[in-house]
Amino acid sequence: xxxxxxxxxxxxxxxxxxxxxxxxxxxxxxxxxxxxxxxxxxxxxxxxxxxxxxxxxxxxxxxxxxxxxxxxxxxxxxxxxxxxxxxxxxxxxxxxxxxxxxxxxxxxxxxxxxxxxxxxxxxxxxxxxxxxxxxxxxxxxxxxxxxxxxxxxxxxxxxxxxxxxxxxxxxxxxxxxxxxxxxxxxxxxxxxxxxxxxxxxxxxxxxxxxxxxxxxxxxxxxxxxxxxxxxxxxxxxxxxxxxxxxxxxxxxxxxxxxxxxxxxxxxxxxxxxxxxxxxxxxxxxxxxxxxxxxxxxxxxxxxxxxxxxxxxxxxxxxxxxxxxxxxxxxxxxxxxxxx
Ligand code: GTR
Numbered sequence: 001x002x003x004x005x006x007x008x009x010x011x012x013x014x015x016x017x018x019x020x021x022x023x024x025x026x027x028x029x030x031x032x033x034x035x036x037x038x039x040x041x042x043x044x045x046x047x048x049x050x051x052x053x054x055x056x057x058x059x060x061x062x063x064x065x066x067x068x069x070x071x072x073x074x075x076x077x078x079x080x081x082x083x084x085x086x087x088x089x090x091x092x093x094x095x096x097x098x099x100x101x102x103x104x105x106x107x108x109x110x111x112x113x114x115x116x117x118x119x120x121x122x123x124x125x126x127x128x129x130x131x132x133x134x135x136x137x138x139x140x141x142x143x144x145x146x147x148x149x150x151x152x153x154x155x156x157x158x159x160x161x162x163x164x165x166x167x168x169x170x171x172x173x174x175x176x177x178x179x180x181x182x183x184x185x186x187x188x189x190x191x192x193x194x195x196x197x198x199x200x201x202x203x204x205x206x207x208x209x210x211x212x213x214x215x216x217x218x219x220x221x222x223x224x225x226x227x228x229x230x231x232x233x234x235x236x237x238x239x240x241x242x243x244x245x246x247x248x249x250x251x252x253x254x255x256x257x258x259x260x261x262x263x264x265x266x267x268x269x270x271x272x273x274x275x276x277x278x279x280x281x282x283x284x285x286x287x288x289x290x291x292x293x294x295x296x297x298x299x300x301x302x303x304x305x306x307x308x309x310x311x312x313x314x315x316x317x318x319x320x321x322x323x324x325x326x327x328x329x330x331x332x333x334x335x336x337x338x339x
Contacts (some may be wrong), residue, residue: 030064033056033065033067034069034091035066035091036084036091043070044275044279046070047275049068049093051268052145052243055260059261077176077198078177081094081099085141091243093241093243093244094241095239095241095242096110096242097110097176098178100178100180105324114329124329126147129328143250145262145266145269146242146243149240151216151218153238153239155231157230160230162234163234168185169190174213175195177195184310188306212228213234215239216284220283233295233297235300
């Protein structure tokens, strides 16, 4: 028996199909978007994230809401990037080096002694460099909502200043579990011990490590200053951090919703940076009263020379984005005042 030809779908039916496909692309079922942070709720990072979360309702006409889960509640620090790429977590605030595997250009931002300070760093990130990296991050499955401040990081120890290279010899120091930070501390002659942020207090207390490195707000918020009251301004890292949204979530939002959330992310970053600077002004005086001893860092030269194994893969990187990132940073370094 001859088969009858299938009827051609009418123009109307085709239009309906196209419309349903288009709608299907942004039909995120009404729900709470969940945000991950390693910090406590009153920390500038979480305050910035909360600003973003507050806009999710109005930006989606009340369809969705958002909540910030602090203190690594939603996932351990080491698992967050995977969970955000898979869409299990919707948004998060993280440092840049963890994404180095997927976005090699981010490694350029995460190596020691790369920026003079936050001002120079944000001048770059709020311009071509930031846009370049945001495009790479999107390819890796996350949307960059805003560049947050991870501040200038310095070393601290239970019983002595860590100023010159000789002070670091064989000292056990906590670092985040990233190759860049492990290599950095080992290259200084110390012994890097990778530990999650929230487990560091206990490790200093138990003597598993003698100290760690972090910015002043984290040094205070974690209470590390009570156990390791010798804080030396080594300024080895000026660290950008980022508020990111899972592309899985993003792709299910409508274009106007995306635009509003992007703007909310940018604004949250501006607020976070102001809050950060406001807080920085008060911390040192407060901690001095608690008995913390602060020390100036020493000459950077010997430290920078030790970092050669970390820099070399960057100098020789062949991917064009890493090369462009590097040239933008070096050009701005040449103009920035020396530290
Ligand atoms: C904090 C920073 C986090 C993370 C943490 C750590 O200051 O905001 O992104 O880097 O330090 O040391 O694990």
